[in-house]
Amino acid sequence: MPAARAHRLTTFRGFPPFRAPATARDVRALWERRLDGAPSDYPIWMHVHVPFCPQICTFCHCGKELLRRSSDLDAWLVRIRDEATYFADALRGTRIQHQYFGGGTPNLLSPAQLDSLLDLLEERFDHSTVERRTLEILPSAYRDGTVEVAVRHGIRRLSCGVQSTDVHALREVGRQPDLEMLAHILERAQTLGVNDVNIDLAWGLPGDTEEGLFRSLSAVLALEPTSVSIHLLIPTPKYSAFRTESEARDIYSRFRALPEYPHDHSDSAPLGRFAWYKLPTVVAVVAKDYVARGEYRSFQYSDMETVGMDMLGLGRYALSHVLGRARYENMTAVDRFDASEPGYRLAYVDGVVDGALDALADLLRDGTCDFASIERRYAPEGLEAIRSVLDALTAEGYLARADGTYAGPGITADVFGPAGDFVDLALSRAVMLNPGAAVADRPQGPGAASFELEFAGTSVAIRLEKARPSQTYFATVGAFGISHERLEGPSPPGLVPAMERLTALLGDLVSERPRTLPELASELRRRLPGSR
Numbered sequence: 001m002p003a004a005r006a007h008r009l010t011t012f013r014g015f016p017p018f019r020a021p022a023t024a025r026d027v028r029a030l031w032e033r034r035l036d037g038a039p040s041d042y043p044i045w046m047h048v049h050v051p052f053c054p055q056i057c058t059f060c061h062c063g064k065e066l067l068r069r070s071s072d073l074d075a076w077l078v079r080i081r082d083e084a085t086y087f088a089d090a091l092r093g094t095r096i097q098h099q100y101f102g103g104g105t106p107n108l109l110s111p112a113q114l115d116s117l118l119d120l121l122e123e124r125f126d127h128s129t130v131e132r133r134t135l136e137i138l139p140s141a142y143r144d145g146t147v148e149v150a151v152r153h154g155i156r157r158l159s160c161g162v163q164s165t166d167v168h169a170l171r172e173v174g175r176q177p178d179l180e181m182l183a184h185i186l187e188r189a190q191t192l193g194v195n196d197v198n199i200d201l202a203w204g205l206p207g208d209t210e211e212g213l214f215r216s217l218s219a220v221l222a223l224e225p226t227s228v229s230i231h232l233l234i235p236t237p238k239y240s241a242f243r244t245e246s247e248a249r250d251i252y253s254r255f256r257a258l259p260e261y262p263h264d265h266s267d268s269a270p271l272g273r274f275a276w277y278k279l280p281t282v283v284a285v286v287a288k289d290y291v292a293r294g295e296y297r298s299f300q301y302s303d304m305e306t307v308g309m310d311m312l313g314l315g316r317y318a319l320s321h322v323l324g325r326a327r328y329e330n331m332t333a334v335d336r337f338d339a340s341e342p343g344y345r346l347a348y349v350d351g352v353v354d355g356a357l358d359a360l361a362d363l364l365r366d367g368t369c370d371f372a373s374i375e376r377r378y379a380p381e382g383l384e385a386i387r388s389v390l391d392a393l394t395a396e397g398y399l400a401r402a403d404g405t406y407a408g409p410g411i412t413a414d415v416f417g418p419a420g421d422f423v424d425l426a427l428s429r430a431v432m433l434n435p436g437a438a439v440a441d442r443p444q445g446p447g448a449a450s451f452e453l454e455f456a457g458t459s460v461a462i463r464l465e466k467a468r469p470s471q472t473y474f475a476t477v478g479a480f481g482i483s484h485e486r487l488e489g490p491s492p493p494g495l496v497p498a499m500e501r502l503t504a505l506l507g508d509l510v511s512e513r514p515r516t517l518p519e520l521a522s523e524l525r526r527r528l529p530g531s532r
């Protein structure tokens with residue numbers, strides 16, 4: 001078996017690093033073109049982002065703001081109504097197949113507000129064949145009546161953010177303990193016939209140990225959820241657990257060292273009636289009967305990413321994806337909708353970018369790439385480029401081909417190596433589709449640096465976030481979130497030394513003095529011959 005190549009995955013976000021401002025008018029036109037000639041019951045994924053929180057947790061990477069006045073929720077509801085109405089016409093003839101209410105904290109909406117939001121969406125969009133609808137809940141902010149409203153509208157899946165049952169760790173990151181409220185919510189949910197409850201835990205909280213994680217895990221498994229997702233925390237600039245590179249590496253290597261449990265279906269298996277799926281950035285602990293019914297679909301990193309379906313996001317911070325055309329982030333005002341506001345951040349993609357990312361996600365999930373479905377989705381655009389990468393990996397012995405599927409044990413989830421060829425393909429194609437938009441505008445704070453770059457003519461993009469002078473760096477290779485790691489064993493010629501040199505240089509430059517992004521980019525270009 002060929003040796004794994006040297007990349008590791010921190011998070012998978014299907015966003016190229018190029019984000020040009022666009023208005024609602026622009027993105028609506030993209031939807032119209034995409035749906036022109038689509039069949040009348042075309043399936044859509046809808047994501048509604050409720051951006052408010054009762055607290056700001058120090059580790060959080062989600063788009064959110066502190067709720068200051070309850071009237072902000074009323075303004076937000078009006079804004080969503082206007083945005084939903086604006087897009088509904090363009091999406092006439094489609095039907096919602098999956099729907100996700102995330103945040104932030106959607107359950108800061110009162111039961112009556114949630115009711116009116118659901119009424120509004122059901123009126124504007126076809127929900128007649130909707131399959132999977134999820135409401136995210138922060139248990140400590142739960143108000144009685146919320147699950148009842150959700151169930152009345154047909155929502156049968158909840159996802160509750162708990163992170164840990166260790167009261168001290170929770171306090172340290174700015175959260176309230178909520179195990180009792182969680183038990184109450186699960187009891188209500190089970191009584192009302194909700195058949196799918198996920199609970200989120202986090203790995204990387206202060207003082208996290210394997211023993212502590214298993215204490216939290218057994219406490220929440222005792223409540224009989226359908227699944228528990230243990231998320232490896234992605235470093236964020238404000239979160240002190242990742243002060244240095246060595247701390248970040250320590251958290252990651254201890255996550256990787258968590259045990260593997262075989263998928264033993266006997267009741268005496270270590271986790272009883274739960275199966276343990278160790279994925280690159282999350283461990284999914286899933287009820288075996290749910291898996292046996294064929295309902296467990298590893299959406300891999302989160303519910304919102306890489307599902308091979310067009311996704312319409314509503315509300316500030318929501319992500320959207322017009323398959324094979326564009327991905328965009330909604331950065332419009334929280335409290336009002338204006339179709340001329342250039343608040344969407346758009347990256348053009350095509351069948352090559354999307355097909356390559358789908359192939360990457362497929363291979364990371366279970367080592368199998370269903371080329372036939374990629375073919376159906378993007379033909380004829382992406383096929384030649386993607387097939388040639390698959391064939392090259394097959395010739396190198398990483399994959400074997402059977403019918404329309406490529407599979408191989410050579411693609412491992414933790415060190416994904418060869419599947420990185422798809423990142424190369426997607427990124428280089430995205431560069432071509434988004435000329436002149438190579439540096440994304442990210443918020444800057446005192447002592448903060450944030451940087452994206454296409455490196456040295458290979459399709460390696462670097463994202464560096466440096467929150468404070470004492471911090472070494474966080475380097476993410478590829479805006480898709482692949483981070484450089486020193487590994488034993490062979491790697492592509494020149495990549496690791498080049499990456500080490502580059503990340504060291506970035507660290508030095510940022511600690512020397514604050515620089516604007518364009519300054520940093522030109523300094524790097526000057527010092528690194530061969531970079532563009």
Ligand SMILES: C[S@@+](CC[C@H](N)C(=O)[O-])C[C@H]1O[C@@H](n2cnc3c(N)ncnc32)[C@H](O)[C@@H]1O
Pocket residue numbers: 059060061062102103104105136137138139160161162163200201202231232233234235236
């Ligand atoms: C969008 S949050 C919202 C849920 C809810 N507000 C809460 O706090 O439980 C959804 C999940 O993202 C995960 N999350 C938050 N910050 C993260 C980070 N930095 N890296 C990885 N996962 C994170 C947490 O496990 C959280 O439950």
Ligand code: SF4
Pocket residue numbers: 052053054055056057060061062064103104105138161
């Ligand atoms: S973890 Fe949840 S409650 Fe905490 S800031 Fe993030 S979205 Fe808000």
